[in-house]
Amino acid sequence: MVELPPLATSTRRGSAQSDLRLVTFKLGEAVYGIDVEDVHAIYHALPLIPDFNENSRIQGYLLLASRRMPVINLSRNGGFQPDKHLAEWVVALSYEDSQVGFIVDDVKEVLKLLPSALRNANTAEMEEHGFYLKAVAKNREQEIPIPDLTRFITEAIK
Numbered sequence: 001m002v003e004l005p006p007l008a009t010s011t012r013r014g015s016a017q018s019d020l021r022l023v024t025f026k027l028g029e030a031v032y033g034i035d036v037e038d039v040h041a042i043y044h045a046l047p048l049i050p051d052f053n054e055n056s057r058i059q060g061y062l063l064l065a066s067r068r069m070p071v072i073n074l075s076r077n078g079g080f081q082p083d084k085h086l087a088e089w090v091v092a093l094s095y096e097d098s099q100v101g102f103i104v105d106d107v108k109e110v111l112k113l114l115p116s117a118l119r120n121a122n123t124a125e126m127e128e129h130g131f132y133l134k135a136v137a138k139n140r141e142q143e144i145p146i147p148d149l150t151r152f153i154t155e156a157i158k
Contacts (some may be wrong), residue, residue, distance in 0.1 A: 024108040043090040057156040071101040
């Protein structure tokens with residue numbers, strides 16, 4: 001059995017259990033989650049400086065306080081339109097000593113779940129979603145895959 005990777009939790013008063021908080025976002029019709037502790041910022045409707053390197057997975061850059069943050073397109077809803085140069089939703093994660101952003105189709109909500117809602121992802125689920133998954137969380141009847149975006153960043157920027 002594979003051990004679940006650590007996800008940030010915060011202690012609930014009077015309970016031995018800890019809460020897990022996930023920022024949920026949409027890619028096409030699928031809903032995914034990211035540990036709230038991994039999210040540095042969420043940006044909406046900001047212009048991108050395009051990256052015209054065809055070999056790069058980087059879609060463009062957001063200019064933030066005189067520094068450029070690379071942005072990778074995860075959007076599956078029609079994809080990025082190069083002539084538009086606008087990212088509707090960018091979720092920024094801390095990576096090494098900087099930040100990397102991901103274009104997503106929509107940012108939904110922050111869910112608070114118990115760690116017992118987590119389970120290991122299987123190989124078929126990873127192939128279906130096209131990501132390496134850290135885990136899958138269950139919220140009511142909905143299963144929410146939790147992609148390993150740090151691993152995705154490492155592969156994308158090298």
